[in-house]
Amino acid sequence: MNNRIQKKLQQDKKLLSIYFTAGYPNLEDTVPILKSLEANGVDMVEIGLPFSDPLADGPTIQDSSTKAIQNGMNTATLFEQLEDIRDHVSIPLIIMGYFNPILQYGVEAFCKKCKDIGIDGLILPDLPLAEYEEHYKPIFQKNGLSNIFLITPQTSDERIKHIDAASNGFIYMVSSASTTGATSGFGNEQQSYFKRIQAMKLKNPTIVGFGINNKETFKAATEHSKGAIIGSAFIKLLTNKGIEGIASFIKSIR
Amino acid sequence: MYNVNEKGYYGEFGGAYIPEMLYPNVEELRKNYVSILQEPSFQEEFHSLLKDYVGRPTPLYFAKRFSEKYNTKVYLKREDLCHTGAHKVNNTIGQILMAKRLGKSRIIAETGAGQHGVATATVCALMGLECIVYMGAIDIERQAPNVARMKMLGATVVPANSGSKTLKDATNEAIRDWINHPTNTHYIIGSVVGPHPYPDMVARFQSVISEEISTQLSEKENRTAPDYVVACVGGGSNAAGAYYHFLDHPAVGIIAVEAAGQGVNSGKSAATSALGNIGIIHGSKTLLMQTADGQITEPYSISAGLDYPGVGPMHAHLFTSGRGEFISVTDKDAMQAGISLSKLEGIIPAIETSHALAIFENRKFKPDDVVVVNLSGRGDKDLNTYIKHFNL
Numbered sequence A: 001m002n003n004r005i006q007k008k009l010q011q012d013k014k015l016l017s018i019y020f021t022a023g024y025p026n027l028e029d030t031v032p033i034l035k036s037l038e039a040n041g042v043d044m045v046e047i048g049l050p051f052s053d054p055l056a057d058g059p060t061i062q063d064s065s066t067k068a069i070q071n072g073m074n075t076a077t078l079f080e081q082l083e084d085i086r087d088h089v090s091i092p093l094i095i096m097g098y099f100n101p102i103l104q105y106g107v108e109a110f111c112k113k114c115k116d117i118g119i120d121g122l123i124l125p126d127l128p129l130a131e132y133e134e135h136y137k138p139i140f141q142k143n144g145l146s147n148i149f150l151i152t153p154q155t156s157d158e159r160i161k162h163i164d165a166a167s168n169g170f171i172y173m174v175s176s177a178s179t180t181g182a183t184s185g186f187g188n189e190q191q192s193y194f195k196r197i198q199a200m201k202l203k204n205p206t207i208v209g210f211g212i213n214n215k216e217t218f219k220a221a222t223e224h225s226k227g228a229i230i231g232s233a234f235i236k237l238l239t240n241k242g243i244e245g246i247a248s249f250i251k252s253i254r
Numbered sequence B: 001m002y003n004v005n006e007k008g009y010y011g012e013f014g015g016a017y018i019p020e021m022l023y024p025n026v027e028e029l030r031k032n033y034v035s036i037l038q039e040p041s042f043q044e045e046f047h048s049l050l051k052d053y054v055g056r057p058t059p060l061y062f063a064k065r066f067s068e069k070y071n072t073k074v075y076l077k078r079e080d081l082c083h084t085g086a087h088k089v090n091n092t093i094g095q096i097l098m099a100k101r102l103g104k105s106r107i108i109a110e111t112g113a114g115q116h117g118v119a120t121a122t123v124c125a126l127m128g129l130e131c132i133v134y135m136g137a138i139d140i141e142r143q144a145p146n147v148a149r150m151k152m153l154g155a156t157v158v159p160a161n162s163g164s165k166t167l168k169d170a171t172n173e174a175i176r177d178w179i180n181h182p183t184n185t186h187y188i189i190g191s192v193v194g195p196h197p198y199p200d201m202v203a204r205f206q207s208v209i210s211e212e213i214s215t216q217l218s219e220k221e222n223r224t225a226p227d228y229v230v231a232c233v234g235g236g237s238n239a240a241g242a243y244y245h246f247l248d249h250p251a252v253g254i255i256a257v258e259a260a261g262q263g264v265n266s267g268k269s270a271a272t273s274a275l276g277n278i279g280i281i282h283g284s285k286t287l288l289m290q291t292a293d294g295q296i297t298e299p300y301s302i303s304a305g306l307d308y309p310g311v312g313p314m315h316a317h318l319f320t321s322g323r324g325e326f327i328s329v330t331d332k333d334a335m336q337a338g339i340s341l342s343k344l345e346g347i348i349p350a351i352e353t354s355h356a357l358a359i360f361e362n363r364k365f366k367p368d369d370v371v372v373v374n375l376s377g378r379g380d381k382d383l384n385t386y387i388k389h390f391n392l
């Protein structure tokens, strides 16, 4: 397997990845946002499939999900919007969502559709490692999808090694014990966690997410990792300035 | 066979579909709960609190006039006589002792009607632990007396303002709190829902109900099991407790009563077995009410305690395997049954419980059948709803 994520990870630079909720602020914004992110030099995108009960998310992403669902976003609509995306956008695209909507669509059908469209990976925070390995791994692999797992400061070394072995892209390193959008900054505690993981010399690179909202936090997060993901701060930008605000936001990060 | 397996499943239902942030907490509990439960000192403390603080065993009362009306033998298991007025406290006593043994200093809980919140605040007061209860903003308005009770007991009540602002969202908020407090906090879930091991742990704490039923029946009827055991199902904890020791006795009929709200097909219902299909809610694979594309929908019932869009995985398995008989009862029929029991037996039941009592109108039993109804709670908290409904 050698998809766009794996190729991107081989580039000799720190990667900036952006999360946004599909269907927010407006139902039809998905493709314009993706084009703008690529045009402004973003390395990778997580497209959020909105869910009614996003357990791992703080208020900003929750609210964007609620609004997106009200706007009419759902799995079938997202796939329709992305039908020709590979004619326009070539950076790695990852779908991030909760497992229930995917279960309803059918895991096999969902993964096949992702492959047809040119999606490179999935982040499903509530699909446990054990379930993935027992039931879904062959389906992901058959469709060329990297499954991205999360680790947190509380994840044991033993489990991190297990996750590393099961991963085939990058590992999503959650910066602190929190839901998305918490902004406590990166102090000594985070830095020593980042260093500890770096020292483990995992086979997959790590990309840091949760709590990255400006140049300083991006720099701090990428000092000991391959890249960083900005989510809530980007959603706030869309809320306040819309798609026109993307260029200056990305420039302000690096 | 109907109990949880070593992987945390009831048939195809259950498991722990949780984000990695919760894994250490849930795993800590999973690894330790059985051995803690089996410690003699735990059992001793649990049972002495159930006896002296909760007031157990609760009576198994032969409801003579109610039985005459329906021409069968109906026994009521009087969980309404538990301290705080419902079965919920059996679980919170168990879990607070578990939390202490796990070294936790901070307790969180979700609540809908406020019964579980009150039961949690009560045991936290008893043990001197910090208590934070998440409650939907809409429920806080609907259930003012229980909010006041929680505050009197020293708990902090935090409104859940996300989503539909009811029980499902309060549960989400409690889970988010747990993510943000990964080491010092125990989450006391109020029913047999959530990720494994919660459904099994809560069922074990509530199983004192069926254990007592069995002992009491041997005194009163010279038999250790009834012909039927009937309970209402919100998440399913009082039902799980009432069924527990009879699950593997095929001769015992298991009847689960869900809230039909304004009618199963009215669009305002909480009859999960009729309206739901398999999916994931609050970390468990189970039956739940959802849209075709997997968004969880809002249930409706006149009783806040049955107003949940899922059922515990044990009940999903009882339903799909055919082991349980599932009946749904409308708001109107439940309210009528509540009045009926009050007048016939001098017992005002919680509206949740009234759903279980309402089945006798249409579900007929033989005259010598022994039917145990789990009287899960008392109606004091529901007086306003009864007053409004009947212009009392």
Ligand SMILES: Cc1ncc(COP(=O)(O)O)c(C=O)c1O
Pocket: B086, B087, B112, B113, B114, B115, B116, B190, B191, B192, B232, B233, B234, B235, B236, B237, B238, B239, B304, B305, B306, B350, B352, B353, B376, B377, B378
């Ligand atoms: C009296 C009573 N019965 C039943 C329920 C429903 O919960 P469960 O299905 O977990 O027993 C509640 C919940 O608040 C309740 O207060």
